[in-house]
């Protein structure tokens with residue numbers, strides 16, 4: 221199937237401008253989400269289950285491979301993604317209000333490097349619309365694979381007011397989130413990555429955990445796991461500060477990593493401005509995962525992301541210390557059955573990782 225995609229479907233898709241091809245894929249996945257028993261049949265056929273589900277931060281993941289944030293920004297096809305074999309789906313980034321994102325073109329392919337650059341700028345329908353869509357079409361109680369919601373701040377929100385944005389989206393979407401991914405690492409929203417510094421991150425996470433506790437007290441609902449999504453472009457001092465804030469505030473884990481603005485020494489002129497993903501990110505992301513795993517003595521669950529497109533690149537992340545993996549760019553280059561292929565290979569070797 222992968223061969224068919226790479227030889228026949230991908231060349232056709234790659235003739236289209238990158239975001240148009242993305243929109244076409246979105247239509248396919250939305251359609252797959254709404255086929256009732258056919259969707260369910262696909263899910264049963266493609267969902268690779270290990271001997272037992274992977275149990276992490278109170279959730280059961282049927283397999284280790286998730287869809288990374290940014291592909292389904294508006295929660296329009298999490299059911300379709302699960303039907304392709306993804307063991308969890310992260311939707312968003314979601315901001316309090318609908319926003320259009322940056323002007324197009326804002327997504328670029330680099331086939332020679334199996335890479336993408338994007339500067340989407342958190343284009344999304346806003347928290348209310350996304351909450352209502354999930355409640356209507358993919359409510360929490362009817363899911364078989366966990367759904368993460370990636371939270372970002374609005375483009376025009378000042379850094380000083382960022383906490384309020386995250387609190388608004390947390391409260392609006394809490395009913396529908398199996399976990400939240402606190403995105404302080406996208407390079408395309410001005411100032412966002414400053415939130416990784418301890419002086420911003422600690423109060424942000426504290427406020428979110430207070431809102432979490434309040435929900436537990438008021439509604440008797442379980443705590444929602446908070447994971448923090450980080451940038452690969454951090455030095456070790458900042459990384460230590462970052463981990464300290466995460467551990468102090470009892471976050472459930474980290475997602476490492478988001479896209480990079482680094483271009484290495486060679487070929488920096490080859491890429492557009494924005495966040496680079498895919499193969500050039502593979503090693504830097506693995507190095508960050510490895511550092512976090514060792515610094516926290518393996519006590520902090522890590523979801524590994526960056527340049528995963530086959531069992532070997534996924535295995536590298538697991539070997540570095542990740543408990544789960546996610547991918548986005550790999551789906552563009554390897555096609556719709558990449559998650560199933562990787563999940564199958566990982567579960568065959570599951571004794572060493574799970």
Ligand SMILES: Cc1cc2nc3c(=O)[nH]c(=O)nc-3n(C[C@H](O)[C@H](O)[C@H](O)COP(=O)(O)O)c2cc1C
Nearest residue numbers: 288289290312313338478497498526527547548549
């Ligand atoms: C077009 C595009 C949009 C993205 N949007 C988001 C986003 O909204 N929030 C986020 O946390 N990450 C976003 N990402 C980053 C991915 O979730 C992922 O961390 C990154 O692409 C590295 O994984 P990959 O090499 O498998 O693509 C986006 C990536 C791409 C390519």
